[in-house]
Amino acid sequence: MTAATAPVTTGVPRISAAQQRAERMARIRGIIFAVIGLAGFSFASGSMGSDVTFRFWIQEQGGAAWEIHTAAGLLWILAGVTTGVGGIYQLWKGASVSWRRWMALALPFWIAAIIGTLLAGKPAVMTNLFGGSLEYAFPIAMGAFAAMICERSGMLNIAIEGKFLLGACVASIAASVTGLVFVGPIAAILVGVGVGWLMAWMAIRHRVDQIIAGTVVNFGALGLTNFVYLRILQLNTDINTPPTVEAIKVPILSQIPVLGPVFFSGTPYLYIALITMVVLTYMLFKTRWGLRLRASGEYPNAAGTVGVDVIKIRYRAMMLAGAIAGFAGSYLSLHSAGSFQMNMSAGKGFIAMAAMIFGGWNPIGAFGAALVFGFSDATQTLLSSLGVDVPPQILTSVPYLVTIVVVAGLVGRVRGPAMAGIPYEQG
Amino acid sequence: MRLELREITKQFPGVLANDRISISADRGKVLGLLGENGAGKTTLMNILSGLYRPDSGEILIDGQARTFTDPADAIKAGIGMVHQHFMLVPVFDVVASVALGAEPVKGILGSFDRASARKRVVELSTQYGLDVDPDARIEDLPVGVRQRVEILKALYRKSDILVLDEPSAVLTPGETEELFDIIRGLAAGGTTVIFITHKLNEVLEVADTITVLRRGRVAGTVLPAETTREELANLMVGRDVELTVSRAPAKPREVVLDLADLTVRDDRGGIAVRGINLQVHAGEIVAVAGVQGNGQTELVEAITGLRHVDSGTLTVGGEVVQNATPRHVADMGVAHIPEDRSRDGLIANMTVAENYILDTYHRSPYSSGVRLNRKAIAEEASKGVREFDIRTPSVETHVGALSGGNQQKVIVAREFSRPVKLVVAAQPTRGLDVGSIEYIHRRIIEQRDAGAAILIVSTELDEVLALGDRVAVMYAGQIVGILPSEQATKEAVGMLMGGVH
Numbered sequence: 001m002t003a004a005t006a007p008v009t010t011g012v013p014r015i016s017a018a019q020q021r022a023e024r025m026a027r028i029r030g031i032i033f034a035v036i037g038l039a040g041f042s043f044a045s046g047s048m049g050s051d052v053t054f055r056f057w058i059q060e061q062g063g064a065a066w067e068i069h070t071a072a073g074l075l076w077i078l079a080g081v082t083t084g085v086g087g088i089y090q091l092w093k094g095a096s097v098s099w100r101r102w103m104a105l106a107l108p109f110w111i112a113a114i115i116g117t118l119l120a121g122k123p124a125v126m127t128n129l130f131g132g133s134l135e136y137a138f139p140i141a142m143g144a145f146a147a148m149i150c151e152r153s154g155m156l157n158i159a160i161e162g163k164f165l166l167g168a169c170v171a172s173i174a175a176s177v178t179g180l181v182f183v184g185p186i187a188a189i190l191v192g193v194g195v196g197w198l199m200a201w202m203a204i205r206h207r208v209d210q211i212i213a214g215t216v217v218n219f220g221a222l223g224l225t226n227f228v229y230l231r232i233l234q235l236n237t238d239i240n241t242p243p244t245v246e247a248i249k250v251p252i253l254s255q256i257p258v259l260g261p262v263f264f265s266g267t268p269y270l271y272i273a274l275i276t277m278v279v280l281t282y283m284l285f286k287t288r289w290g291l292r293l294r295a296s297g298e299y300p301n302a303a304g305t306v307g308v309d310v311i312k313i314r315y316r317a318m319m320l321a322g323a324i325a326g327f328a329g330s331y332l333s334l335h336s337a338g339s340f341q342m343n344m345s346a347g348k349g350f351i352a353m354a355a356m357i358f359g360g361w362n363p364i365g366a367f368g369a370a371l372v373f374g375f376s377d378a379t380q381t382l383l384s385s386l387g388v389d390v391p392p393q394i395l396t397s398v399p400y401l402v403t404i405v406v407v408a409g410l411v412g413r414v415r416g417p418a419m420a421g422i423p424y425e426q427g
Numbered sequence: 428m429r430l431e432l433r434e435i436t437k438q439f440p441g442v443l444a445n446d447r448i449s450i451s452a453d454r455g456k457v458l459g460l461l462g463e464n465g466a467g468k469t470t471l472m473n474i475l476s477g478l479y480r481p482d483s484g485e486i487l488i489d490g491q492a493r494t495f496t497d498p499a500d501a502i503k504a505g506i507g508m509v510h511q512h513f514m515l516v517p518v519f520d521v522v523a524s525v526a527l528g529a530e531p532v533k534g535i536l537g538s539f540d541r542a543s544a545r546k547r548v549v550e551l552s553t554q555y556g557l558d559v560d561p562d563a564r565i566e567d568l569p570v571g572v573r574q575r576v577e578i579l580k581a582l583y584r585k586s587d588i589l590v591l592d593e594p595s596a597v598l599t600p601g602e603t604e605e606l607f608d609i610i611r612g613l614a615a616g617g618t619t620v621i622f623i624t625h626k627l628n629e630v631l632e633v634a635d636t637i638t639v640l641r642r643g644r645v646a647g648t649v650l651p652a653e654t655t656r657e658e659l660a661n662l663m664v665g666r667d668v669e670l671t672v673s674r675a676p677a678k679p680r681e682v683v684l685d686l687a688d689l690t691v692r693d694d695r696g697g698i699a700v701r702g703i704n705l706q707v708h709a710g711e712i713v714a715v716a717g718v719q720g721n722g723q724t725e726l727v728e729a730i731t732g733l734r735h736v737d738s739g740t741l742t743v744g745g746e747v748v749q750n751a752t753p754r755h756v757a758d759m760g761v762a763h764i765p766e767d768r769s770r771d772g773l774i775a776n777m778t779v780a781e782n783y784i785l786d787t788y789h790r791s792p793y794s795s796g797v798r799l800n801r802k803a804i805a806e807e808a809s810k811g812v813r814e815f816d817i818r819t820p821s822v823e824t825h826v827g828a829l830s831g832g833n834q835q836k837v838i839v840a841r842e843f844s845r846p847v848k849l850v851v852a853a854q855p856t857r858g859l860d861v862g863s864i865e866y867i868h869r870r871i872i873e874q875r876d877a878g879a880a881i882l883i884v885s886t887e888l889d890e891v892l893a894l895g896d897r898v899a900v901m902y903a904g905q906i907v908g909i910l911p912s913e914q915a916t917k918e919a920v921g922m923l924m925g926g927v928h
Contacts, residue, residue: 283536287536290539291523299514303527307528309497
């Protein structure tokens with residue numbers, strides 16, 4: 001090389017910025033965990049004497065039970081030790097993700113310790129708590145699946161809430177009028193498909209901003225169902241008293257001690273959610289349909305130039321999502337309530353979107369996230385039924401706090417489909 | 428297969444993009460399709476790939492007329508496209524990217540049979556010497572390899588006619604040579620190749636016949652052995668052009684721009700500029716060469732105050748300016764011609780006059796207090812329009828309605844309308860016609876001769892060599908070599924661009 005060549009800078013340590021950031025985050029995490037762990041110990045000293053009972057029904061509600069007796073203090077110590085050790089391990093190891101395993105271990109102890117302390121000696125019926133979590137999780141999980149299918153195809157669907165409401169309203173009327181419970185969900189699915197098509201048509205054909213289209217559907221559905229409720233259903237209560245969906249015990253599986261009453265004695269909704277999760281995971285990641293759907297959401301031009309019909313894929317995704325969200329809406333009125341009430345979705349459609357993000361745009365993750373939300377709902381129900389004096393707002397806010405922490409990146413960056421919400425232009 | 432296009436015509440509102448274009452390519456031959464931006468190359472290619480339908484004319488494959496209603500038809504007819512902007516899903520692996528749209532499936536659910544797709548990909552890459560890891564993710568691959576994946580995509584669909592659109596735009600000279608070897612190999616194997624480019628040297632090197640397009644028409648068809656660069660340039664532009672702008676030797680004076688150990692991060696927090704040392708003197712042009720994405724964008728943004736400087740110092744005329752505001756930097760006499768004129772240079776929906784004062788609107792005579800002085804703005808803008816030969820109906824025309832060359836002239840006119848100490852020009856002639864390129868190069872040299880320091884960043888090797896009094900090569904965020912113009916040959920710079928030093 002010539003004399004004019006600039007000296008090439010060498011010896012600069014090639015640590016990427018991402019790595020540096022990970023190291024820094026690891027130190028912060030380690031210190032926070034260690035401090036929280038110590039806090040666990042300090043709680044323990046005051047509650048060594050208080051008893052905690054966790055009760056599992058072996059077969060039937062109120063029948064034979066299996067119980068764990070322990071002291072709240074012990075739970076606090078376990079929570080403190082696992083967290084503290086996890087924190088120190090993190091400090092020692094630097095940037096690594098091993099802390100997730102430690103936290104997964106510590107979290108149940110924390111929850112058990114908190115619940116145990118709050119109950120102050122009353123038995124915690126865990127069968128109901130877990131069963132309740134699954135029940136509450138259902139609409140959230142299904143809503144998350146619906147939103148996920150859309151986003152994976154490149155559409156932004158924030159109208160899950162509206163579809164829940166319409167589904168709930170239509171299902172109640174259809175089931176009441178016919179007297180046949182299964183007609184309700186079918187009607188809800190049809191309405192969901194229709195609304196999904198309408199949104200796709202607005203967004204694709206007329207280039208309506210997808211956030212605005214979704215907002216229109218949400219408010220439209222709220223207004224419409226309120227109107228129907230106040231002007232029609234309240235005056236004719238006979239068309240708002242649908243038969244409810246009954247629990248079905250799965251033969252054999254429901255006989256498994258402890259697990260049977262939790263997982264296999266619910267309503268068909270629960271089983272459908274589990275089946276949907278498995279099938280959707282397979283469809284998204286292992287089939288031609290999934291490959292094309294994901295390509296449409298990540299880089300539609302790549303799909304379009306090899307002859308894949310992106311527009312058709314997006315229409316179908318919106319309609320399928322409408323079907324799933326409408327079906328989930330029918331749960332609200334046909335499951336426990338036994339009638340349609342105004343604004344009975346109460347924001348679950350938006351929590352479903354949080355679950356989708358929390359779960360990393362992946363069905364199993366989203367179901368897990370929905371369970372977190374469901375668990376906090378079920379805990380709230382348990383505590384209030386036992387007359388424990390905790391402001392319910394605190395418990396209901398926990399899932400949102402968790403979501404903020406997750407989305408803010410503590411758990412690692414989650415990345416959604418690149419082109420969600422951006423119209424596709426060919427050529 | 429033999430491909431023939433007969434009398435293809437395509438009209439867009441206000442533009443006759445293709446006017447009775449006829450081209451033909453024989454089996455196993457390489458047709459070079461040469462033309463400037465706006466000559467109708469892209470439209471023709473979109474017609475061939477089934478994205479547009481021609482208003483009239485026909486496409487014949489082996490003598491048989493074919494009509495394509497969508498891209499799937501064109502693929503079925505054996506036409507494979509390698510687009511300038513790669514059509515690959517970043518988060519997919521190579522196998523999925525290649526198979527997308529033509530996936531082998533099994534079972535009632537339509538499961539993607541990845542194993543058999545992978546087998547095909549491996550077979551094809553060994554058969555044609557396209558070295559690719561089938562399991563790598565696209566976003567982790569260098570651009571040269573991504574292009575091989577694009578070619579594999581076409582081969583996977585058993586394309587007999589391969590169309591490459593500006594394939595060398597993102598490659599280093601070394602990678603371009605490899606690409607030419609691949610093209611020759613494919614042609615020898617019986618594939619018909621259509622090679623679309625605006626680079627004269629490339630068609631001369633690789634094509635068997637050359638068809639030149641100009642303003643939507645065929646300007647001529649020639650054989651590489653019987654033509655010269657000058658003749659091709661003449662066909663492309665329609666008049667004699669000077670291929671290199673003549674310039675007097677530089678007379679460098681004091682240092683204006685001084686970068687010392689400058690380190691800058693990219694949007695994702697990774698280090699993009701890695702401790703750069705560079706000085707630009709008054710009265711000289713330093714041209715920074717390098718393949719896109721080696722830190723040039725971040726370097727320019729740091730100098731112009733648009734990006735945070737992590738460490739090191741940056742001085743202009745002796746004053747420390749790292750992390751100063753863009754306005755402060757501009758007020759010091761730094762002219763900035765940004766890389767992406769439609770995103771960073773102009774506001775398409777504002778008028779020529781408004782764009783002309785974007786960086787000086789707050790000063791007299793353009794404004795007094797909160798009020799803009801429309802008259803002064805219109806007068807000054809008209810002056811700029813005359814001086815820089817901007818072709819616009821009036822200064823009240825929206826800038827988005829002008830051609831690319833005229834848009835770029837608006838930017839240059841604006842930046843040179845105030846006293847200039849330093850010019851930072853990124854890709855100053857990207858996408859422009861030869862006439863505009865010549866004009867803008869001349870204006871930049873004029874600024875140099877008037878005593879300004881000039882820093883040009885370009886991925887076009889020809890531009891770097893034509894303008895640079897010194898050529899600095901950037902690779903992986905570092906300056907890997909600085910060559911004086913007499914030593915800056917294509918080979919020497921090309922080696923450095925590929926990281927060989």
